[in-house]
Amino acid sequence: MLAGVAAGGAGAVAALAGCTAGDDARRGRRGREADAAGAEGTRQSAQQDPDVAVAAEALAAERRLLELISVTSSRHPGLGSRLAAARAGHEAHVALLAKASPDPGSASAPPTPMDSASPSSSAPSGSPTASQDAQVPASRRRALRAVGSAENELSAQQKQHAFASQSGAFARLLASMAAAAAQQAAVLGGEPTEPGAA
Amino acid sequence: MRPVEALQEALAGEHAAVYVYGVVGGRVSLSAEPTLWQQVRSAYTVHRGRRDQLLVMVRDMGEEPVAAEVAYALPNPAHTPAELTAVGRQIEERCTAVYADVVGSTWGANRQWALEALTDAAVRQLGFGGSPDTFPGVQGLPEPSPASGQPAR
Numbered sequence: 001m002l003a004g005v006a007a008g009g010a011g012a013v014a015a016l017a018g019c020t021a022g023d024d025a026r027r028g029r030r031g032r033e034a035d036a037a038g039a040e041g042t043r044q045s046a047q048q049d050p051d052v053a054v055a056a057e058a059l060a061a062e063r064r065l066l067e068l069i070s071v072t073s074s075r076h077p078g079l080g081s082r083l084a085a086a087r088a089g090h091e092a093h094v095a096l097l098a099k100a101s102p103d104p105g106s107a108s109a110p111p112t113p114m115d116s117a118s119p120s121s122s123a124p125s126g127s128p129t130a131s132q133d134a135q136v137p138a139s140r141r142r143a144l145r146a147v148g149s150a151e152n153e154l155s156a157q158q159k160q161h162a163f164a165s166q167s168g169a170f171a172r173l174l175a176s177m178a179a180a181a182a183q184q185a186a187v188l189g190g191e192p193t194e195p196g197a198a
Numbered sequence: 199m200r201p202v203e204a205l206q207e208a209l210a211g212e213h214a215a216v217y218v219y220g221v222v223g224g225r226v227s228l229s230a231e232p233t234l235w236q237q238v239r240s241a242y243t244v245h246r247g248r249r250d251q252l253l254v255m256v257r258d259m260g261e262e263p264v265a266a267e268v269a270y271a272l273p274n275p276a277h278t279p280a281e282l283t284a285v286g287r288q289i290e291e292r293c294t295a296v297y298a299d300v301v302g303s304t305w306g307a308n309r310q311w312a313l314e315a316l317t318d319a320a321v322r323q324l325g326f327g328g329s330p331d332t333f334p335g336v337q338g339l340p341e342p343s344p345a346s347g348q349p350a351r
Contacts, residue, residue, distance in 0.1 A: 085330060086330075088332070089330065089331075089332045092332045092333075092339075092340065092341065093332075095340070096339065096340075155317065159313045159314075159317070162301060162309070162313055163309060163310055163313065168301075168302040168303055168305075169302055171301050171302055171305075171309065172298050172299070172301050172302030172335075172336060173333075173336065173339075175297075175298055175301040175302075175312075175313050175316050175317075175335075176298055176316075176333045176334050176335050176336040177333070178313065178316075178317060179294065179298075179316050179317045179319075179320035179321075179331075179334040179335060180320070180330065180331060180332060180333065180334055182317045182320060182321050183320050183321055183324060183330035183331065183334065184330055186321045186324050186330075187324065187330055
């Protein structure tokens with residue numbers, strides 16, 4: 001059952017990545033290699049696509065970043081515009097990964113990525129809490145840099161997920177997300193430009 | 199794409215990058231454009247190192263590495279600082295796409311290496327006036343709608 005869902009999810013990613021045919025071929029080849037490798041040891045059978053777990057972890061990591069952007073924006077409304085591009089990018093990542101992930105059903109993470117994008121709306125469970133809000137640095141500059149650091153962390157995580165992905169197309173997608181987070185870290189991590197400094 | 203084909207494409211791209219950054223480096227004035235000069239110098243060093251690494255990687259896979267062309271066409275006249283900056287940006291954008299393909303076509307240590315190269319190129323293009331991308335190196339994916347990125351105030 002899970003294998004069927006997983007194949008569907010990975011297929012959705014491959015289709016979205018626009019390289020379905022090529023990746024199917026690659027998946028097939030690598031799948032056979034994985035089977036061959038599995039013969040040597042105790043590797044789990046191919047019934048459970050390991051990319052399902054990778055996709056779920058990648059999705060959770062993107063959602064944590066969005067959550068941080070939400071609490072940071074609500075603590076420092078003036079940073080909203082500085083964080084808008086990062087938020088939009090991660091929302092796009094979440095949308096794509098959510099399609100690749102099977103419905104978590106009763107899993108702990110709520111499958112509602114858009115909740116975290118609207119902190120001002122009435123808060124269901126999983127929305128920013130007062131304690132999370134208190135963890136945002138009081139200084140706007142430090143709050144921005146904290147998001148930048150989290151972007152760096154996310155980039156490292158998505159690189160690990162890309163490394164672990166069986167599907168080449170999915171790895172390419174996760175690698176792109178890692179690069180996107182690294183770009184945001186570069187933009188947010190530095191000192192805010194002082195007006196008139198140049 | 200076979201892994202070695204992806205590496206050969208990356209190598210071809212790095213041959214071009216080394217050539218172009220060599221040309222650009224000769225046209226940037228250290229005194230007038232110290233930041234750009236430093237960025238070009240850094241990029242030249244990084245791309246040359248990656249080219250050398252790719253030569254080894256391709257040989258390790260039992261193939262003859264692709265050779266560099268005698269010369270490469272520049273995408274613009276490459277004289278003004280704005281033109282030189284744009285050349286760097288285009289090189290890094292192309293490398294971002296090439297290394298995304300390498301990630302998708304390899305695994306293990308080669309994929310790990312390509313992941314770092316991809317991230318480096320994506321960040322490096324910001325130094326040449328590029329903007330953060332939603333899916334660096336990957337075309338044809340849905341971009342966020344303009345409204346979704348705007349704060350609601």
